[in-house]
Amino acid sequence: MEPSTSPSVEQRELADEQAYVDVVYDRLEESTKAAQSLAREGYARGHVGHEGGLVERDAMVYQASKRLAALNAAHEGLVFGRLDLAGGEKRYVGRIGVRDAEREVLLVDWRAPAASLFYQATAQDPVGVVRRRVLRSRGVTVTGVEDELLDPDQAPEDMVVVGEGALLASLSRARDASMHSVVATIQKEQDEAIRAPMRGATIIGGGPGTGKTVVALHRAAYLLYVDRRRFESGGVLVVGPSGVFMGYIERVLPSLGETSVTLRSLGEVVDGVSADRHDAPAAAAVKGSARMATLLSRAARAAQPGEPRELRYFYRDDVLRLDGAALDALRRRLLSGQPRNRAYGRVEEALLDTLWSQVSGDRALEKSRDEFDKVLTNDDRFLDFAAAWWPPLDPVAVWESLADPAVLSAYAGDLLSAEEIDALLASWHGADAGIPSVEDVPLIDELRYLLGEVPEDDGDDDPYDVKQLMSFEREESERRKVRATTSIEDDSYAHVLVDEAQDLSPMQWRMLGRRGKYASWTIVGDPAQSSWPHADEAAQARAKALDGKPEHTFRLSTNYRNSAEIYDFAAEVASAMIPDADTPDAVRRTGVEPVHEEVPADGVAGAVRSGVRDLADRVEGSIAVVVPADRRDEVAAWLAEEREDLGRLRVLDGLDTKGLEFDAVLVVEPDQIVEESPAGWRTLYVVLTRATQLLLTVGSSRRWLDRLTD
Numbered sequence: 001m002e003p004s005t006s007p008s009v010e011q012r013e014l015a016d017e018q019a020y021v022d023v024v025y026d027r028l029e030e031s032t033k034a035a036q037s038l039a040r041e042g043y044a045r046g047h048v049g050h051e052g053g054l055v056e057r058d059a060m061v062y063q064a065s066k067r068l069a070a071l072n073a074a075h076e077g078l079v080f081g082r083l084d085l086a087g088g089e090k091r092y093v094g095r096i097g098v099r100d101a102e103r104e105v106l107l108v109d110w111r112a113p114a115a116s117l118f119y120q121a122t123a124q125d126p127v128g129v130v131r132r133r134v135l136r137s138r139g140v141t142v143t144g145v146e147d148e149l150l151d152p153d154q155a156p157e158d159m160v161v162v163g164e165g166a167l168l169a170s171l172s173r174a175r176d177a178s179m180h181s182v183v184a185t186i187q188k189e190q191d192e193a194i195r196a197p198m199r200g201a202t203i204i205g206g207g208p209g210t211g212k213t214v215v216a217l218h219r220a221a222y223l224l225y226v227d228r229r230r231f232e233s234g235g236v237l238v239v240g241p242s243g244v245f246m247g248y249i250e251r252v253l254p255s256l257g258e259t260s261v262t263l264r265s266l267g268e269v270v271d272g273v274s275a276d277r278h279d280a281p282a283a284a285a286v287k288g289s290a291r292m293a294t295l296l297s298r299a300a301r302a303a304q305p306g307e308p309r310e311l312r313y314f315y316r317d318d319v320l321r322l323d324g325a326a327l328d329a330l331r332r333r334l335l336s337g338q339p340r341n342r343a344y345g346r347v348e349e350a351l352l353d354t355l356w357s358q359v360s361g362d363r364a365l366e367k368s369r370d371e372f373d374k375v376l377t378n379d380d381r382f383l384d385f386a387a388a389w390w391p392p393l394d395p396v397a398v399w400e401s402l403a404d405p406a407v408l409s410a411y412a413g414d415l416l417s418a419e420e421i422d423a424l425l426a427s428w429h430g431a432d433a434g435i436p437s438v439e440d441v442p443l444i445d446e447l448r449y450l451l452g453e454v455p456e457d458d459g460d461d462d463p464y465d466v467k468q469l470m471s472f473e474r475e476e477s478e479r480r481k482v483r484a485t486t487s488i489e490d491d492s493y494a495h496v497l498v499d500e501a502q503d504l505s506p507m508q509w510r511m512l513g514r515r516g517k518y519a520s521w522t523i524v525g526d527p528a529q530s531s532w533p534h535a536d537e538a539a540q541a542r543a544k545a546l547d548g549k550p551e552h553t554f555r556l557s558t559n560y561r562n563s564a565e566i567y568d569f570a571a572e573v574a575s576a577m578i579p580d581a582d583t584p585d586a587v588r589r590t591g592v593e594p595v596h597e598e599v600p601a602d603g604v605a606g607a608v609r610s611g612v613r614d615l616a617d618r619v620e621g622s623i624a625v626v627v628p629a630d631r632r633d634e635v636a637a638w639l640a641e642e643r644e645d646l647g648r649l650r651v652l653d654g655l656d657t658k659g660l661e662f663d664a665v666l667v668v669e670p671d672q673i674v675e676e677s678p679a680g681w682r683t684l685y686v687v688l689t690r691a692t693q694l695l696l697t698v699g700s701s702r703r704w705l706d707r708l709t710d
């Protein structure tokens with residue numbers, strides 16, 4: 001059976017589908033009205049006036065508004081698939097399940113077992129599916145259908161086959177600033193990873209553009225569908241590399257009807273701290289190293305800078321004295337088996353015990369220990385000493401104290417080289433001093449756990465109330481008030497999903513491990529795109545975070561993002577410069593090869609500007625100019641005019657482009673991108689695999705290209 005090209009046949013099919021889709025939308029409308037009236041009823045109960053009414057109201061309103069949010073989110077493109085099965089049954093697949101008034105199924109939720117045929121059927125193994133149809137819509141209007149005839153032998157005489165394939169049509173679409181759900185065209189190997197059993201850790205690998213991110217997000221939605229109670233109450237945490245990336249993916253889950261997932265970039269995992277700046281590679285490498293865990297545990301247990309080193313107390317005939325060594329011994333005793341802040345409540349008593357053991361005068365011994373305790377605990381000199389010696393420690397304050405060279409060297413002397421210490425100090429001084437970078441966040445989190453929950457204080461006159469939870473503010477006036485949340489009881493999730501996992505440092509794995517202790521995991525990544533230079537150390541930290549949970553591995557093998565011309569070129573770079581790169585097959589040919597322009601150093605700005613203009617004329621969607629990290633402001637200034645004219649143009653450095661994609665990409669000075677970090681080739685590979693249509697590289701040298709032919 002040949003695909004039909006007759007417009008009248010296609011129009012008739014469209015009209016039939018529209019009629020069905022209208023019925024589903026009518027039913028959705030009724031459900032929406034029912035949810036609205038439930039919400040109204042809930043509010044009314046709140047006015048009944050007794051406490052039970054309020055609780056009931058909250059529950060009803062909560063449920064009704066969740067349902068409304070899901071219904072609204074699923075509205076666009078609600079019905080996207082249809083199966084014609086061998087026995088003559090037709091089955092519609094959509095973003096959520098819809099039944100008619102008699103409870104007959106009108107639309108099967110894509111996550112339900114009955115919908116899995118939609119994704120599993122292939123021409124080689126049609127599993128009872130004769131024809132698979134994808135419906136394209138705009139709002140509530142069906143604008144096109146794309147068919148695949150999977151089992152021609154079973155097709156009735158009058159079955160019509162329309163269109164040229166939904167997948168390629170969807171891949172050729174222009175890209176805007178956010179990712180779209182691919183729920184209508186999920187491929188078989190992707191579906192298998194999405195529906196993988198929820199136990200242990202599901203590891204999804206594959207080269208650039210193979211759909212790892214979309215698979216991971218659809219998997220989050222799938223897990224919530226199969227065990228909503230568990231995952232909604234325990235929470236699903238999705239972690240990605242950057243705020244830009246989280247902005248890029250954040251539309252996908254709501255469009256699948258999911259509103260109950262926590263999305264965090266790596267700089268935002270700790271409540272109350274929000275970091276988006278990266279350290280220079282040298283400092284980032286030290287801060288990510290597992291050695292920092294040892295350093296921080298020293299910091300959390302050591303005498304704090306500025307704390308008193310001696311107590312002298314006159315009691316009756318005795319001079320009681322605690323010197324540095326005695327205080328250190330006492331500190332060790334208090335810290336045995338518990339974090340410092342948890343020992344807070346025992347400090348006065350421990351001091352009293354030690355001091356009382358020195359009492360020898362008759363006048364004192366005649367009096368009881370009770371008397372001794374009473375005198376000291378009513379004496380400001382003693383109380384002030386206890387408060388100064390063992391204040392509750394805030395993790396951010398301890399992190400800040402590391403910027404003092406003497407303090408840092410005391411903890412780091414045998415752990416880090418002099419160069420590494422210098423790199424840390426350089427990152428903590430200068431314009432951004434006191435403001436955590438993305439790489440500082442796991443350090444602060446580590447300290448939260450090492451120090452333990454900050455005890456309650458009366459707090460009425462403390463402007464920096466340690467229990468206070470604040471988001472990060474850049475203004476100098478706010479700086480001193482930055483506090484990470486100090487509670488460590490709110491961190492665990494039922495499922496942790498990590499995207500771009502190849503970039504996680506050991507310290508970042510430790511941070512996520514604490515959140516996923518009792519969780520199942522989905523881990524998505526491609527080692528060839530890693531910007532973390534020490535793969536073995538990270539692998540160990542990952543294994544520790546997973547703590548022996550069974551791993552199920554999936555590999556995605558087809559690149560859906562890049563044109564075959566662009567990907568084949570990028571794969572050449574990977575094969576030459578990155579050992580063991582997993583290079584997928586790209587399926588979409590455009591006939592347009594990537595271009596490199598070599599120009600004199602003083603001609604780069606001009607070539608970049610004219611290159612951008614040219615790309616803008618040739619693609620409708622997004623354009624990225626990717627630059628070496630330390631030249632971002634310079635190149636952005638070259639393109640001030642273009643950026644104003646073209647809302648779809650962005651200037652980014654290599655690390656910022658992780659996970660993103662654009663219709664056209666212009667790479668500035670590829671050699672400098674390679675040379676700016678130990679993971680430079682991998683970063684360049686990431687950058688070269690971001691373009692869907694056009695790739696232009698502009699540089700004053702071509703060493704990177706020559707390496708390919710060496």
Ligand SMILES: Nc1ncnc2c1ncn2[C@@H]1O[C@H](COP(=O)(O)OP(=O)(O)OP(=O)(O)O)[C@@H](O)[C@H]1O
Binds near residue numbers: 167180182526560659
């Ligand atoms: N089954 C599919 N149908 C339509 N589009 C798809 C499909 N799978 C992936 N895509 C598209 O391919 C592009 C790449 O997908 P995605 O970003 O998930 O890949 P990735 O493996 O995470 O890439 P990278 O490792 O390079 O960040 C996206 O535009 C996505 O929408």
